[in-house]
Amino acid sequence: MQPRILGTDRKSRLAFHWRAGDGLRALTGQVGAFTRAGIGGSVVDRVGRLRTPVHSQARYEMVDLDGDGIRETPGLLLEKATTNLCVRSEDFTNWTADGVTVTANAIAAPDGATTADLLAFTLGTNGARKQTCTFTGDGTKVLSIFVKAGTSPSSAIMIFDDTATTARGRINIVWTNGVPAATGAAGGAILATEAVGNGWYRIAVTAPGVVAANTNRAYVYPYDVAAGGVSYTMYAWGVQVEDAAVHSSYMATVAATQARLDEFVSFPFLMPPGPITVLADIIDRGTAALISSLRLWEIGTTSGGPGLFVYVAGSPRYDTFLLANGDVRLSQPNVAVAFGDRMKLRTGLNADLSVLEGATKNGAQEGLGA
Numbered sequence: 001m002q003p004r005i006l007g008t009d010r011k012s013r014l015a016f017h018w019r020a021g022d023g024l025r026a027l028t029g030q031v032g033a034f035t036r037a038g039i040g041g042s043v044v045d046r047v048g049r050l051r052t053p054v055h056s057q058a059r060y061e062m063v064d065l066d067g068d069g070i071r072e073t074p075g076l077l078l079e080k081a082t083t084n085l086c087v088r089s090e091d092f093t094n095w096t097a098d099g100v101t102v103t104a105n106a107i108a109a110p111d112g113a114t115t116a117d118l119l120a121f122t123l124g125t126n127g128a129r130k131q132t133c134t135f136t137g138d139g140t141k142v143l144s145i146f147v148k149a150g151t152s153p154s155s156a157i158m159i160f161d162d163t164a165t166t167a168r169g170r171i172n173i174v175w176t177n178g179v180p181a182a183t184g185a186a187g188g189a190i191l192a193t194e195a196v197g198n199g200w201y202r203i204a205v206t207a208p209g210v211v212a213a214n215t216n217r218a219y220v221y222p223y224d225v226a227a228g229g230v231s232y233t234m235y236a237w238g239v240q241v242e243d244a245a246v247h248s249s250y251m252a253t254v255a256a257t258q259a260r261l262d263e264f265v266s267f268p269f270l271m272p273p274g275p276i277t278v279l280a281d282i283i284d285r286g287t288a289a290l291i292s293s294l295r296l297w298e299i300g301t302t303s304g305g306p307g308l309f310v311y312v313a314g315s316p317r318y319d320t321f322l323l324a325n326g327d328v329r330l331s332q333p334n335v336a337v338a339f340g341d342r343m344k345l346r347t348g349l350n351a352d353l354s355v356l357e358g359a360t361k362n363g364a365q366e367g368l369g370a
Contacts, residue, residue: 020076034058041249048197050111099127116237121223135212144204144247149178150233156224159207163214169207204247246286320357335359335367
């Protein structure tokens with residue numbers, strides 16, 4: 001999917017003015033460079049369908065900024081490196097059977113291909129399909145899955161530690177007229193329940209306390225009540241398990257795991273003399289919860305300085321940091337950030353090299369840094 005080009009005749013009086021809808025050419029003339037050597041992952045188009053952009057190219061996703069359910073605005077999706085640790089992510093016939101039968105390629109998946117499976121609960125069992133996932137470190141992990149209603153009134157998905165016989169994070173779903181109401185259980189917290197069109201939803205849950213040396217499996221239950229009197233079904237597709245606390249865009253796997261490298265974009269920029277103000281309008285997709293000291297944007301460099309940048313602090317929140325000739329200035333607005341929040345970050349650099357950041361979350365009153 002290509003960005004919506006807004007026209008080359010538009011001008012700006014700013015020193016730098018870039019919008020995702022203009023591609024990698026800023027309104028002020030600078031041409032950007034995008035970096036990611038490899039595949040990216042899926043993005044959502046205007047009507048909610050998943051698309052996979054070209055290898056090594058920038059990924060533009062349509063987002064809904066006004067809450068009317070219509071994805072009217074293009075955004076450039078940039079994500080940290082990650083790996084989908086769940087192999088055969090779309091093929092439940094290759095998962096271990098535990099009282100659940102699978103009809104392969106039963107309906108169209110969120111990407112439009114007929115690759116989504118129908119999972120059927122078998123009478124008298126608490127059946128699931130399960131797949132081993134190998135982590136590289138202990139801690140909180142994340143599982144996400146695309147689901148669509150079948151005949152089941154309730155379903156469940158979880159990460160389960162077979163060695164310790166302990167659930168590490170679980171999604172409980174109650175279906176009402178095709179819409180899932182998802183709640184977290186077994187210590188897991190629901191990060192998102194996102195509609196992606198044609199009755200499909202992507203749901204993500206955290207899995208705290210994972211021990212990497214143990215045998216950990218993803219379980220998918222089309223019906224979550226044992227010994228039921230009716231055979232119930234649910235459609236499932238696209239499971240992703242990550243060594244991270246927040247889910248990222250979906251990457252399909254077959255016989256092996258699938259990795260994505262870090263993504264970033266850069267523009268040439270001549271720093272003007274005197275004070276400047278930088279405004280960034282973003283939707284947080286988990287950056288603030290992933291890692292401290294990860295930079296959102298930077299002017300200059302901190303390797304030898306000077307450098308001005310906004311980075312992730314541990315709250316989680318975004319702070320402004322200035323390094324100039326060994327002098328450090330900091331501004332910390334006390335505005336906590338969660339997955340999916342729209343943040344407007346206003347950073348001011350004054351003539352005396354003091355900095356001030358203002359942060360607005362989801363249209364609320366701006367919070368100023370100390």
